[in-house]
Each structure stands twice: as structure tokens, then as C-alpha cells.
Amino acid sequence: ELPSQHEVLSGVNKFLTTFNTILPLFDPQRLLSRVNTWYERPHQRDTSTWAAINVVLSLAYRHIPDEEKPPKYSTLYFMNMAQSVLNDIMLGDSNLLDVQTIVGMVVLLQATSDLKPASALIPIALRLAHGLRLHTRSNSEHLSAPETLERDRVFWIAYILDRDISMRTKLPPIQSQNDISIDWPSATPADGADDWLARIPFEFSPSAITQSGNANLQRAFGVLYSSHLTCRSVVCKAHAMEAQWIPSLQDFGRKAVEQGAVTAPRLPVGWHKLVHESRGYIELFIAIDHKDPAFIWMTACTYISAAVCLTANSLFIPWHTKAETDDQLINPAFSFLDDMILQAPLPQLKRLRHSWDELLRNSREMSFRNAVQNLDWLEATCS
Numbered sequence: 326e327l328p329s330q331h332e333v334l335s336g337v338n339k340f341l342t343t344f345n346t347i348l349p350l351f352d353p354q355r356l357l358s359r360v361n362t363w364y365e366r367p368h369q370r371d372t373s374t375w376a377a378i379n380v381v382l383s384l385a386y387r388h389i390p391d392e393e394k395p396p397k398y399s400t401l402y403f404m405n406m407a408q409s410v411l412n413d414i415m416l417g418d419s420n421l422l423d424v425q426t427i428v429g430m431v432v433l434l435q436a437t438s439d440l441k442p443a444s445a446l447i448p449i450a451l452r453l454a455h456g457l458r459l460h461t462r463s464n465s466e467h468l469s470a471p472e473t474l475e476r477d478r479v480f481w482i483a484y485i486l487d488r489d490i491s492m493r494t495k496l497p498p499i500q501s502q503n504d505i506s507i508d509w510p511s512a513t514p515a516d517g518a519d520d521w522l523a524r525i526p527f528e529f530s531p532s533a534i535t536q537s538g539n540a541n542l543q544r545a546f547g548v549l550y551s552s553h554l555t556c557r558s559v560v561c562k563a564h565a566m567e568a569q570w571i572p573s574l575q576d577f578g579r580k581a582v583e584q585g586a587v588t589a590p591r592l593p594v595g596w597h598k599l600v601h602e603s604r605g606y607i608e609l610f611i612a613i614d615h616k617d618p619a620f621i622w623m624t625a626c627t628y629i630s631a632a633v634c635l636t637a638n639s640l641f642i643p644w645h646t647k648a649e650t651d652d653q654l655i656n657p658a659f660s661f662l663d664d665m666i667l668q669a670p671l672p673q674l675k676r677l678r679h680s681w682d683e684l685l686r687n688s689r690e691m692s693f694r695n696a697v698q699n700l701d702w703l704e705a706t707c708s
Contacts, residue, residue, distance in 0.1 A: 327363070327375070327378060327379070328382075328395075328398065330360075330361075330364040332395070333360055333364075333378060333382065334357075334360060334361075336381070336382045336385040336386065336389075337356065337357065337360055337378075337381055337382070337385065339385040339388060339389060340381045340382070340384050340385035340388075341353050341356070341357075342541075343385070343388040343541045344384050344385070344387075344388065346541070347541070347545040348432070348482050349478050350425055350428060350429060350432075350478070350479065350482055351381070351425060351475075352471060352474075352475045355475070356377075356381065359374050359377070359378075359422075360378060362374075363375075363378065372410050372413050372414065372417070373414060373417075373420060373422045373423050373426065374422065375410065376406075376407045376410050376411075376414055376423075376426045377407075377422050377425060377426045377429075379403045379404070379406040379407035380403070380404070380407045380425075380426050380429035380430060380433070381429065382398075382403040383400045383401075383402075383403035383404040383407065383429075383433055384400075384429060384432065384433065386398065386399060386400040386403065387400050387617050387619050388540075388541070388544075388617075390615075400433070400619075404430070404433055407426065407429075407430060408430070411427075411430075414426060414427065415427075415449060415453075419453045419456055419457065420457070421457060421459075421475070421476060421479065423453055424450055424453045424454050424457065424459065424479055424483070425479055427446055427449055427450040427453065428450050428479060428482055428483050428486065430446055431443050431446045431447050431450060431483075431486050431490075432486065433619070434446060435486065435489070435490065435623065436618075436619030436620070436622050436623045437619075437622055438622055438669055438671065440490060440493055440494050443486075443490055444490055444494055444496065447483070447486055447487050447490055447499060448499045450483050450486075451483055451487060451499050451500055454479070454480055454483055455504075457476075459476050459477075459479060459480040460480055460500070460504055461504075483500075484500055487499050487500050489552060492552075492555065492556065492559065493555075518553060518556055518557055518560070519598075521553070522553065522602075529546060531546075531550060531605050531606070531608065531609040532605075534546045534547075534609065535608070535609055535612040535613075540614070540615050543609075543612070543613045543614075543615075544613065544615070544617075544620055546609075547609060547610065547613050547620065547624055548620065548623050548624060550605075550606055550609060551606065551610075551623065551624040551627040551628070552627075553602075554599075554602055554603065554606050554627050554630075554631060555626075555627050555630075557595065557598070557599050557602060558599060558627075558630055558631075558634065560595065561593040561594065561595050561596060561599050562593060563593050563596070563599060563634060563637070564630050565626065565629055565630035565633045565677060565681075566626065566630070566673070566677075571633075571677070571680045571681075571684075572680075573590075574633075574637050574640065574680075574684055575680055575683055575684065577590055577640065577641075578640050578683065578684055578687030578688065578691075579687065581640065581687065581691055582687050582690050582691065585694070590641065592641065596638075599634060600634060600635065600638045602631075603630075603631035603632070603634040603635055604631075604635065604647075604651070604654065606627065606628070606631050607628065607631050607632060607635075607654045607658065608654070610624065610628045611654075611657065621665075625661070625665060628658060628661070629658055629661070629662050629677070631658075632654065632655045632658030632659065633677075633681055633684070635651040635654060635655055636655055636681065636684050636685055636688050637684070637688075638651070639651060639652075639688040639689075639691070639692060640684060640687060640688040640691060643688070643691040643692045643694070648692055652689075655685070659678075659681065659682075659685070662674065662677070662678055662681070663678070666678060
């Protein structure tokens with residue numbers, strides 16, 4: 326059974342003023358109408374509406390502090406309720422609400438340590454969307470402008486999730502761009518991380534978001550900037566989970582410490598931009614006070630990878646002027662990784678910690694030697 330109408334409406338309104346303002350998965354008026362109909366006309370109840378309400382409540386409860394949640398209910402509780410009728414939704418006569426429900430489930434499952442469930446559900450969401458022709462303008466002439474807008478939004482959210490999961494899992498995306506005939510979002514700016522970043526209004530910059538005090542904005546843009554930085558680091562082949570990146574850093578660090586001086590490696594294209602954006606993202610991550618588990622699982626890898634990037638920069642260029650302030654950003658990230666391992670002792674996290682610890686020791690040794698050399702030079706110059 327669902328909670329009382331008052332409790333559900335409270336949760337739905339929380340969803341509409343938080344998650345749905347960033348990713349408008351539901352038309353607010355239509356969603357509220359469905360909720361009210363569920364309680365006021367019990368004979369019209371159906372599985373699709375029940376599942377959708379549970380998914381909405383599950384997403385809403387991610388934004389409610391633990392101390393304000395009723396003891397009986399949680400994000401996991403409502404998610405389990407929705408999943409209990411997943412087979413009925415997939416095998417029945419699908420409608421837009423079913424696609425919205427499954428897309429909402431993907432959002433929830435995407436924010437976990439294991440992306441396999443999300444990877445399994447996104448193809449189902451897109452296949453149902455194809456069945457409803459959400460990816461094409463055919464058979465949509467009879468729809469009103471608000472209905473068309475809602476359909477388009479649902480499809481593009483599914484498309485974004487498909488691409489995001491593909492990036493994280495390194496598996497091919499499901500949706501082919503050649504099959505899409507609805508209007509694409511604005512082509513301005515053209516593809517390109519630099520153009521995209523340059524066109525972001527100042528009020529949505531990391532520094533402005535940090536100072537806004539708006540928890541919903543901070544959370545949403547924390548995820549957005551995390552995805553951007555992940556793209557940047559993957560393009561540079563300098564991500565903490567990149568197979569060759571960490572071993573190559575370890576090899577360089579060992580040689581640098583053993584030989585005292587090693588020719589600086591050929592830095593990845595865009596390295597200095599990556600370092601600069603890594604600093605900015607770490608500062609943004611630290612400034613976000615309310616980090617729920619879903620937010621952490623979606624952004625922690627980027628946060629740690631950014632700190633590893635700063636460590637590598639100190640290893641490559643031990644004399645750079647921001648070494649000391651970078652150290653103040655790196656230390657909390659290393660402690661954060663320790664905390665993650667305590668909560669989820671995954672082998673890949675343990676391996677990363679071991680490797681990163683070695684990199685930190687070597688980079689600090691090189692920085693110390695550089696400082697000693699500078700001091701010796703200064704004393705020789707002044708004597």
C-alpha cells in the first residue's frame with residue numbers, strides 16, 4: 326500500500342521542486358492529477374500509476390534528510406515496490422508513464438556501485454520509447470504542444486542516461502543517432518568540451534554554485550561537472566580507472582626517485598586544462614555539504630581521479646607554484662577513499678589506494694628534493 330494521500334503529495338511536491346526542476350521527467354500537472362486520481366477514484370487504479378508513484382517517491386526521498394523521513398519509508402523501500410511490478414510493466418501495453426517509470430529506475434540504479442542493473446534497464450526503457458515512437462515525429466501531429474514537450478523530454482533524458490552509462494561502463498550505447506528524427510537540442514555550441522564550458526553562464530559556474538547555498542543546484546551541478554571532468558580525463562587517458570594510466574605514473578615516479586632526475590614525460594593533450602578543472606571540481610565537491618549516497622557513487626570516482634591528477638602533476642612538475650595548495654586538496658580526497666573502502670571494500674578501490682599511496686610518497690619526495698635544491702641555490706647565491 327502507498328502512504329496516505331497527504332504524505333504522497335508531500336513527497337511528489339518535493340520531487341517536483343528538486344529532481345524534476347533539473348531533469349523534467351514528468352509534467353507536474355499531469356503527475357499531480359494522476360496522484361489525486363489514484364486516491365479519489367480507487368476503481369481507476371492501475372499498475373503503471375502505482376509503479377510511477379513509487380519511483381517518484383524514491384527519487385524524492387533522496388532529497389529528504391534522514392531525520393525528516395518516516396521510519397517506515399526510504400528510497401530503497403519505494404524502489405523495491407516499483408521493481409516488484411517491473412515484469413507487468415514490460416509485458417503489458419506500454420504507455421509514456423511506463424517509460425518514465427523505467428527511466429526513473431535507471432536514474433536510481435545509476436547512482437550505485439554496480440552499474441549492471443542500470444545497464445540492463447536502459448535498453449528496456451529505450452525499446453519501450455521506440456514502441457511509442459518517442460524518437461520520431463511520426464504519429465505525433467495530433468498531440469498538444471505540452472504533450473509533445475513531455476514526450477521529447479522523456480526521450481532525451483533516456484538518451485542522456487544511455488550515453489552516460491556507456492561512458493562509465495565503456496560499452497556501446499543503445500540508441501543510434503541515425504534513428505532519431507525529432508528535433509535535436511540546440512547545435513550551439515558545437516560538440517566540444519571547451520566550447521560547452523565557455524558558454525556556461527557565470528551564475529552556473531562552480532564558484533557561483535558553491536556560494537549559492539542552494540542544495541538542489543549544488544547536487545545537480547556537482548553531478549554535471551563530474552560528468553564533464555570524466556569526459557575530459559577519459560579523452561586525456563588520464564582517469565584513475567584507466568588501465569595504463571596508474572601503472573605508467575608508478576613507473577615514472579620510481580625512476581624519478583631512484584635516478585634523482587628524469588626527463589618529464591610527454592603530457593597528455595589538454596593536460597593543463599585537466600589539472601585546472603580538477604582543482605575546480607575538488608573545491609566544488611568539498612563545498613557541497615549534503616552528499617547523499619547516490620550523489621557520492623555518481624561523483625566520487627571523478628573526485629578521486631581529480632586528486633590523482635593533481636598528484637601526477639606534482640610528480641611531473643615538482644617545482645610548480647601550486648604544489649602546497651594542491652596538497653591541501655589531495656589529502657581530504659585520500660581520506661575520502663579510505664572511508665569509501667571501509668563502506669565498500671571493493672578490490673579496485675584497494676588497488677587504487679595502494680598505487681596512489683606510492684604516487685603520493687614519490688611526488689612528495691620529489692617536491693622535497695626540489696625545495697632543498699632551491700634552498701642550496703639560494704644560500705650559494707647569497708654567500
